[in-house]
Amino acid sequence: xxxxxxHLEDCLAGIETLSPLELRLLDAHGCTLSEDVTATWNLPxxxxxxxxxxxxxxxxxxxxxxxxxxxxxxxxxIPAGYSGALALSPGQCxxxxxxxxxxxxxxxxxPVEWTDGxxxxxxxxxxxxxxxxxxxxxxxxxxxxxxxxxxxxxGPQQLALLAAVGRARVLVRPRPRVVVMxxxxxxVEPGEPIAGGKIPDSNSFMLAAAxxxxxxxxxxxxxxxxxxxxxxxxxxxxxxxxxxVITTGGVSVGAxxxxxxxxxxxxxxxxxxxxxQPGMPQGFGRVxxxxxxxxxxxxxxxSAFVSFEMFVRPVLRRLQALEPLHRPTVRAVxxxxxxxxxxxxxxxRGDLGVEDGRYVVAPVGGPGSHLxxxxxxxxxxxxxxxxxxxxxxxxxxxxxxxxRRAG
Amino acid sequence: xxxxxxHLEDCLAGIETLSPLELRLLDAHGCTLSEDVTATWNLPxxxxxxxxxxxxxxxxxxxxxxxxxxxxxxxxxIPAGYSGALALSPGQCxxxxxxxxxxxxxxxxxPVEWTDGxxxxxxxxxxxxxxxxxxxxxxxxxxxxxxxxxxxxxGPQQLALLAAVGRARVLVRPRPRVVVMxxxxxxVEPGEPIAGGKIPDSNSFMLAAAxxxxxxxxxxxxxxxxxxxxxxxxxxxxxxxxxxVITTGGVSVGAxxxxxxxxxxxxxxxxxxxxxQPGMPQGFGRVxxxxxxxxxxxxxxxSAFVSFEMFVRPVLRRLQALEPLHRPTVRAVxxxxxxxxxxxxxxxRGDLGVEDGRYVVAPVGGPGSHLxxxxxxxxxxxxxxxxxxxxxxxxxxxxxxxxRRAG
Numbered sequence: 001x002x003x004x005x006x007h008l009e010d011c012l013a014g015i016e017t018l019s020p021l022e023l024r025l026l027d028a029h030g031c032t033l034s035e036d037v038t039a040t041w042n043l044p045x046x047x048x049x050x051x052x053x054x055x056x057x058x059x060x061x062x063x064x065x066x067x068x069x070x071x072x073x074x075x076x077x078i079p080a081g082y083s084g085a086l087a088l089s090p091g092q093c094x095x096x097x098x099x100x101x102x103x104x105x106x107x108x109x110x111p112v113e114w115t116d117g118x119x120x121x122x123x124x125x126x127x128x129x130x131x132x133x134x135x136x137x138x139x140x141x142x143x144x145x146x147x148x149x150x151x152x153x154x155g156p157q158q159l160a161l162l163a164a165v166g167r168a169r170v171l172v173r174p175r176p177r178v179v180v181m182x183x184x185x186x187x188v189e190p191g192e193p194i195a196g197g198k199i200p201d202s203n204s205f206m207l208a209a210a211x212x213x214x215x216x217x218x219x220x221x222x223x224x225x226x227x228x229x230x231x232x233x234x235x236x237x238x239x240x241x242x243x244x245v246i247t248t249g250g251v252s253v254g255a256x257x258x259x260x261x262x263x264x265x266x267x268x269x270x271x272x273x274x275x276x277q278p279g280m281p282q283g284f285g286r287v288x289x290x291x292x293x294x295x296x297x298x299x300x301x302x303s304a305f306v307s308f309e310m311f312v313r314p315v316l317r318r319l320q321a322l323e324p325l326h327r328p329t330v331r332a333v334x335x336x337x338x339x340x341x342x343x344x345x346x347x348x349r350g351d352l353g354v355e356d357g358r359y360v361v362a363p364v365g366g367p368g369s370h371l372x373x374x375x376x377x378x379x380x381x382x383x384x385x386x387x388x389x390x391x392x393x394x395x396x397x398x399x400x401x402x403x404r405r406a407g
Numbered sequence: 408x409x410x411x412x413x414h415l416e417d418c419l420a421g422i423e424t425l426s427p428l429e430l431r432l433l434d435a436h437g438c439t440l441s442e443d444v445t446a447t448w449n450l451p452x453x454x455x456x457x458x459x460x461x462x463x464x465x466x467x468x469x470x471x472x473x474x475x476x477x478x479x480x481x482x483x484x485i486p487a488g489y490s491g492a493l494a495l496s497p498g499q500c501x502x503x504x505x506x507x508x509x510x511x512x513x514x515x516x517x518p519v520e521w522t523d524g525x526x527x528x529x530x531x532x533x534x535x536x537x538x539x540x541x542x543x544x545x546x547x548x549x550x551x552x553x554x555x556x557x558x559x560x561x562g563p564q565q566l567a568l569l570a571a572v573g574r575a576r577v578l579v580r581p582r583p584r585v586v587v588m589x590x591x592x593x594x595v596e597p598g599e600p601i602a603g604g605k606i607p608d609s610n611s612f613m614l615a616a617a618x619x620x621x622x623x624x625x626x627x628x629x630x631x632x633x634x635x636x637x638x639x640x641x642x643x644x645x646x647x648x649x650x651x652v653i654t655t656g657g658v659s660v661g662a663x664x665x666x667x668x669x670x671x672x673x674x675x676x677x678x679x680x681x682x683x684q685p686g687m688p689q690g691f692g693r694v695x696x697x698x699x700x701x702x703x704x705x706x707x708x709x710s711a712f713v714s715f716e717m718f719v720r721p722v723l724r725r726l727q728a729l730e731p732l733h734r735p736t737v738r739a740v741x742x743x744x745x746x747x748x749x750x751x752x753x754x755x756r757g758d759l760g761v762e763d764g765r766y767v768v769a770p771v772g773g774p775g776s777h778l779x780x781x782x783x784x785x786x787x788x789x790x791x792x793x794x795x796x797x798x799x800x801x802x803x804x805x806x807x808x809x810x811r812r813a814g
Binding site for chain 1: 425430433436449450451452453455457458459486487488489490505506507542546547548552554555562563564565566567568569570571572573574576591592593594596597598599601602603604606607608609610612613614615616617619620625627631632656664681700706707708712723771773774775777779780781782783785806
C-alpha cells in the first residue's frame, strides 16, 4: 500500500497557484495579493488636522491659560474636503475640521474644547505645542513605498490600506472553483423519501462546505447514479467552471465502481490503496482539455472528510498561495486508550480541550467510517502512526486541529 | 468620560439574537442552529454493507482458507439502492456493493479481495467473523435521538449530518444585514483623483469586510458628504435591509459633525466620550420604525477599526447567538516599552509571535489613529489599562488576538 505522505506528495505534485485576477476590493476580501502594492502618493496625501478646532501658530498661543486667554482673529473656515489655499499671517487663526488641509503658516491645532468656539474672534485658554493635532503628509507612508507585499492575505485592514492609496481593484489569486459531486444509485436528495434502500446524499454538502471553508467557491452538483456514461457527461459539462473536481464513492474494487470505470476512460487518473484508516481507497489525476485536477474520494462520509482534510485542502490552499498548507497540530494527552491497525495511519475523531493548562483529547464516536454523529461532535483528528497499534490513556498523541477554538 | 466597559455594556443592552429563518443547507453554512435536530429515522436507516463483496452467513465461511477455499452459490446481486427483499438460505451468498442493504439471513460480508470474484459460484479464501463489514441500522443514532442541539454552529460535518437525517432546510439564526457608510465631504471613491483636499474613502471597505468576517452580510453604501439631510435620507432608505447600521466620522464636537446633527433629529442616538485611545468619540442608539441599532464610529481609520472590534463585533456575534462574544486574549511579554495616557485604555497595534515557547508582542506603526500602514501589519491589539501610563520592555501585557494564527 502507498503511504499517506507519498499520496499527499503525489496529490500536490504539479499543482500551481491559480493565475492572478483583478478584483474589486470587497470581492478580494480573503484572497491572497498577487502584486507588490506601493503607495500611489504620500499617505496622508496632505498635511491635515486630526481634530476639530483652530489652526494656529504654536508660538501665538504659547502663553494661553484659563486666567489669561489668548484672543485671535478667525480669518477663515476650513471644512474637510476644502480645496482653497488659505495662508495665515502671524497672529491669525482659522477654524478647521478633522481631516481638513492645514493652512500654510500654521503649525498646530487647538481643539475646539480649549476655546470659546467663536467664529470671528476666538478665545483660547490652553497652549498647543508645535505639531500638536497635525497629521503630516507622508508620515504613514511615502509615495513609492511598498505598503503590501505580494502574498499578503487581504483582510479588513489591508483593504482599507488599498483604498487609502487609491486602489479600486487589486490583483489577487482568485478563489478556486470547486465542483463537488457524489456518486451512488442509492442516493436521494435530503427531504425525499428513503424507502427501498435509498439514503440522502450528504457527502456533497459536506465537501462543498469544506471547500468553501478552505477559501473556494463551491458548486454542489449533487449526485449521479452508478452509470459511467452519466458520470462522464456530468464531469465534462462541469469542467468549464472547475479549477478542481471532487467526487465521492465508486473507487473501491466492486462491480459498480463507476468512478474508476468512467475515469479510466477519460484521462490520467490513478487509483491507489493508501495506508490509512479511514480513507484507504483514493484516486486522483487530471481530466479534460485543461488537465483539471480531480480527486476521487471514498464514499464513506468520514473517509471522505478525512481524505478531503488530508489531501484536498492542502491543494486548495496551494492554488490560493496560502501558507501553511496544513492544519495546525498539537500534542495532547489521550484520555482513553485507543487501538489502531498495524501498518496504517489512523485518524480518529476527537474532542480536544484544555485541562490544567495542557491539551487533552478524547475519542468521540466509534471508529466506523460511516458514523456522522461522531464526526459532527469532533473538533480534531487524533493521529495514531502506522507503527503503533495501541496508545494508552495518559500517553501523548498528535492532534490535527480542525477548527479554531473560540473566537 | 464614560468607561470602555460601561460603553460596551450599553452597546449590548437590548440586543437580542435575530429571529430564526429556515435556510437551505449550504445557505446555512456558518450559521447557528436554532432548533434541536433529532434523527428522523435510524442512522444508518437500514443494515448495509461497508464493503464490496459477498453477503454470507459467517458460519458458512468459518473454515475458509487459501488452501481450502469455501465455495458458495451466488443467488443474487445487490447493488447500492437495491429495493428488493432478498433472503439467503444457509449455504448461499449474494454479491453485494458498499452501501447496499444486507439480505436477510446474512450476518457478515466477505470483501471481494478475499474471493475469486465469481458471480455464479464464488470461491472464498478467508473467513469473515459475524458482523464483519456490516453497518447496523441505528448504530450511529436512533430515530428520535437529539443529534444536533440548538446553538450548534453549522460547519461541513454538521451539514452532512443534517442531510443524512433527511433535512433539506434547517432553522438557523440568519446572518445580520449590516449597512456601512462613511461620512465626509473630503471623500472620493478609490481610483478617483484626490486633488483639492480629497482622500479616498477607506473606512467603509474596512468595516464592510470586518462585518463579513464577523458573519454578517455587509452592504457598503460608500460615503455621504457632510450634509445632514442627505445622511438622513440615505439611512432611511437603507433601513429596509438593515439589521444594524454603522457610520464613521462626524461624531466629534466641530461645526460639521453631520452624524451628530442628523441623528439628533432622527431617533434615540446618544454620543459619548469614552475613556479609550484611539476611539474616544462614540455614539450608538436606535433609528427608524424598527428601532434598528446604529453605531456611529469615529472617522479616523484606526479609531474606527478599534471601535468596531471592541463594540460592534460583540453585538454582531450576539445577533447570531455566537459565543464567546469577545476575541480571545493572551498575556504576552512586551518587547519595547510603551507610553499610554492616564485615565484611558489604550489599544496599540501589535505584532504577536511566539519565542522560546512564550508569547511576545511588539508595537507596530505609531500611535496615531490615522496610520493605516501600521494597522495593516498588526495581528493584535496591545491593551494598556487606564491606570498605567508606562509599560516597560519585558513586562507582561494583555493582547487581543485579531486573527487566528496559521491554519
